[in-house]
Amino acid sequence: MRALARKGKSAMVRLYRGYNRRKTRDAPPPSTGQVRILLLHAYGMGGTIRTVFNLASYLAKEHDVEIVSILKEAEEPFFPIDPRVRFRFLDDRLHPGPDPVRAMLSKLPSKLIPKEESAYHRFNLWTDLKLARYIRSLDTGVLMATRPGLNLAMAQLALPGVITVGQEHVALATQPEPIQELIKWRYRRLDALVTLTKADLKDYRETLPKPPRKVVRIPNAVPPMTGDVAKLDAKVAIAVGRLTRIKGFHRLITAWETVAAAHPDWKLRIFGAGPQQENLAQQIVDAGLEGKVELPGPTPDVGAELEKASIYVLSSRHEGFPMTILESMAKGLAIVSFNSPHGPKEMIKNGVDGLLVKPRTNANLADSIIRVIEDEQLRRDLAAGALETARTYDVDVIGQKWDALLASLLARRESRAQRAAMAGATDTAGTAGTADAARLTDGAATADAARLAEGAELKPPCP
Structure with a gap:
């Protein structure tokens, strides 16, 4: 029975690898023209939401920007939004509709998001399905995520043609130990990791055994605000x-x-x-x-x-x-x-x-x-x-740092594609401009997909 299970898993891994190869072969060239940002609840309130709106507004000057919210739990956004930025909601909890599959899966706990994630209770098997389908539907452009659970899912599921950027809004040292272990294991597949502080940048560089291609610090920018400066005469x-x-x-x-x-x-x-x-x-x-x-x-x-x-x-x-x-x-x-x-x-x-x-x-x-x-x-x-x-935190000053990061990531992808093409490696991840060919053949990644398909929880490999 165990042997049969191993053969089934092996077949699933081969199918997954083959699917990745086909998607990579048919994918358009690497691009930063489209930027997608994963957010838990875009219509909620909080510092992360406000900073994501601010960044999206800046990037919308030169890019096609879409904020992809896992949840919709309010009719209107709490913060003002730039009309150039589009929104997509994966799980509309205000108007769920009569879908029996959704009703069933929404009652089951998430297998994609670690239990130790602070927002774990907001996810379920239905959000897993919607999130996985969305991530796997992308074959080019830039995909950003804004919290550990979403960064981990993106690193695990994104196709090689997608430029992946993880953002961390909470210090690494404050994350539960199981989350830190998953971060060490999976963040290496990201194209870039962006921290907000120098201290966190140092922690990630010292902690990750094999960091992403780029680990950089880009602080948040001051968002636009109404009115004038304070007069300092109010008690x-x-x-x-x-x-x-x-x-x-x-x-x-x-x-x-x-x-x-x-x-x-x-x-x-x-x-x-x-x-x-x-x-x-x-x-x-x-x-x-x-x-x-x-x-x-x-x-x-x-x-x-x-x-x-x-x-x-x-x-x-x-x-x-x-x-x-x-x-x-x-x-x-x-x-x-x-x-x-x-x-x-x-x-x-x-x-x-x-x-x-x-x-x-x-x-x-x-x-x-x-x-x-x-x-x-x-x-x-x-x-x-x-x-x-x-x-020093003006939106144009900080925005230029994002421009430079995206330009460098695209240049690296294009350079790899050119080198692979010159070498005649037309059937490798490099031909499609992948940041890391190992992501295509990484046994851990494919095993992850197999375990997720079987409904099992994802765990880091034994040391």
Whole structure:
């Protein structure tokens, strides 16, 4: 029985290899004319969504850009979108229709996304099928993914003619160990991996035994915002983010007890929604901070709210590359932030464009906020420094880095194709401009496909 199973798997692997060869042979030349970006929920709210919209808008000047959202759970986007950018939704959960196959598969857990992925509960066997079909339908162009689960699926399933670019918005060190093991195993098949911070770039280069062809750092750009810079005369501090434990808003509220006692005329406004909303609201009541700390909910116009404040506070346990810091800098706010080892530490020059505080120290956070409140000159100096820093993250400055990356990836593909053609290797992955011929014959990749087809979970090989 085992021998029969092995023969079946072997036949499936051969079929998969043959299919890849045929698709490669018939594929159009490598191109960056089309850019597809995989996103979990394009109509949701969050920093990753906002940065993807920003990047897509820039790339749409010269490329055909489509954002491919795994889920559709809202009728309208939370953030404004560029009309040049198209959208595709793989699983419309608002209007699922009467499809019995979808109904059945939606009840079964995902086999494509690792269980340790933070968004695993959002996937199922139906999303697996739709995602796999979409990825395998592409034979050229650029495909980007924006979170570990989608990067891993893309690396596993993309045809050799597609230029694959993985983006990481969360630090490698914060990923669960099983995810890190899969990253080590599969990310080598990507054409490029883009990190947001220098610290994460260093971690990936040191951790991956065989990294992608290119591992580069391209930070996020400042998104367009309404209004003007803050006047710094409002007695308001602001924080923005998902109301989750990791954002540390419970620490910020505790710190504000000290701030409010010293400066009762100042107010803290925390914008966002999430599972901690009720707990935070109760904490405000218990601390007697009603009227001094507000939870207004999410806002689609972050710029307008930042303009009404004077201080931005970031209290997260850790961050990848917080967009809210960039947005606050661009609005000319004085910033007080916990000194997270990746994003804030790289983005803020302590005492120049913000104040960095030892992480998870509520008293130190309160002291730094009070210092900025009481020293108006410091507040204005930090705000001026923040505006200068924000200019280095202008969308055109960051966009040119993406232009250079895509151009280099295309040049490498075309160079390989030319060399393979000159060598007469017309039946290899190189002829189709593949970034790595091993992706065509890689036993691990084909075994992955076989296991997925059999409904088994995908696991890294034994060391």
